[in-house]
Amino acid sequence: MNKTNLYKGCLEPIVMQLLRENNRMYGYEITQKVKELTKGELQITEGALYPLLHRLEAGGILESEMENIGNRIRKYYSLTKAGKKQVQHNLDEVKTFLQTLNLIINPKPA
Amino acid sequence: MNKTNLYKGCLEPIVMQLLRENNRMYGYEITQKVKELTKGELQITEGALYPLLHRLEAGGILESEMENIGNRIRKYYSLTKAGKKQVQHNLDEVKTFLQTLNLIINPKPA
DNA sequence: ATTATATACATAAATTTCTTATGTATATAT
DNA sequence: ATATATACATAAGAAATTTATGTATATAAT
Numbered sequence: 001m002n003k004t005n006l007y008k009g010c011l012e013p014i015v016m017q018l019l020r021e022n023n024r025m026y027g028y029e030i031t032q033k034v035k036e037l038t039k040g041e042l043q044i045t046e047g048a049l050y051p052l053l054h055r056l057e058a059g060g061i062l063e064s065e066m067e068n069i070g071n072r073i074r075k076y077y078s079l080t081k082a083g084k085k086q087v088q089h090n091l092d093e094v095k096t097f098l099q100t101l102n103l104i105i106n107p108k109p110a
Numbered sequence: 111m112n113k114t115n116l117y118k119g120c121l122e123p124i125v126m127q128l129l130r131e132n133n134r135m136y137g138y139e140i141t142q143k144v145k146e147l148t149k150g151e152l153q154i155t156e157g158a159l160y161p162l163l164h165r166l167e168a169g170g171i172l173e174s175e176m177e178n179i180g181n182r183i184r185k186y187y188s189l190t191k192a193g194k195k196q197v198q199h200n201l202d203e204v205k206t207f208l209q210t211l212n213l214i215i216n217p218k219p220a
Numbered sequence: 221a222t223t224a225t226a227t228a229c230a231t232a233a234a235t236t237t238c239t240t241a242t243g244t245a246t247a248t249a250t
Numbered sequence: 251a252t253a254t255a256t257a258c259a260t261a262a263g264a265a266a267t268t269t270a271t272g273t274a275t276a277t278a279a280t
Contacts, residue, residue: 006207008237008266009118014214021217028228038210048267050230071275072228094215097116098208100151104124104144105204107131118237118266138257158238160259181246182257 011048012056013090016079019062020087024078026067027053053077061086117152121162123200124154126189129172130197134188137163163187171196 018033019025025033031044056062061083067074079087128143129135135143141154166172171193177184189197 004203004207005119005236005267006123006204007119009115010211011266013116014211017215026228027230028226032227034214037213041206041210045268046228046230047232047269052266054230069228073274074228091215093114094116094211096151097114098211098215100148101120101124101204101208103147104152105127105201105208108147115238115265121237136257137259138255142256155239156257156259157240157261162237164259179257183245184257 007042010094011044011052013087013094014042014044015049015052016056016061016083016087016090017094019077019079020084024076026074026076028074056083120204121154121158122166123204124152125159125162126166126171126193126197126200127204129187129189130194134186136184136186138184166193 014034015030018030022033027046027049031046031049034042034044053062053064057064057077060080062077063080064075064077067076124144125140128140132143137156137159141156141159144152144154163172163174167174167187170190172187173190174185174187177186
């Protein structure tokens with residue numbers, strides 16, 4: 001994924017947040033978007049991403065549709081109704097997580 | 111550890127940061143300090159903490175000394191020279207991580 | 221022409237990290 | 251007498267990710 005293993009466990013909310021903002025995306029597009037957004041800091045590996053997308057689809061969080069671009073296939077994913085409900089919950093959790101980490105990392109005022 | 115698995119991979123920098131600020135701590139103390147600092151949000155389990163402390167000690171990042179308190183034993187850990195060097199590096203990584211996550215989670219200004 | 225890189229999907233073995241369960245033992249509060 | 255808190259530890263299992271591998275087309279570079 002990248003140099004540190006801090007991102008472990010954050011992949012799902014990241015992907016869902018991107019899908020919320022972009023309506024629909026295909027796998028490769030997600031990897032490129034994350035690389036671009038984070039200036040290369042975070043590189044999602046395919047071995048992590050594709051199984052996650054499959055899990056989320058199997059769980060009714062995402063739905064997909066294939067599309068032919070020239071001779072190539074793209075599999076577009078988007079949030080289902082249940083997915084849209086969950087993404088907000090995920091975001092709240094991430095925000096709490098960020099604040100909590102800050103409490104520990106940044107020395108509290110004396 | 112807690113409800114979400116967002117914290118996966120963050121335990122090591124958290125523990126090292128606490129040791130940096132407090133000079134020396136024992137395992138149980140670390141679990142209580144984290145619970146207190148995060149108002150219960152993050153509860154480190156013993157099954158995660160003790161093996162980590164052992165790994166870090168084996169890797170020359172931490173050193174320990176036993177102390178008898180009444181009839182009980184406490185094992186105090188502190189950063190070695192190498193540990194002090196690494197903790198700063200860890201903190202930088204966590205700060206970059208927090209900023210990067212923010213880039214993704216908080217919709218960029220249009 | 222040929223080779224390397226980019227696009228685009230996928231899976232599987234191995235690793236890492238953590239949870240859950242279990243064990244030992246003392247101290248204190250009910 | 252019992253439950254909870256303090257204090258260490260390990261081990262089995264689960265979950266998420268890395269690394270490696272595979273297929274296939276498109277494009278850029280030599």
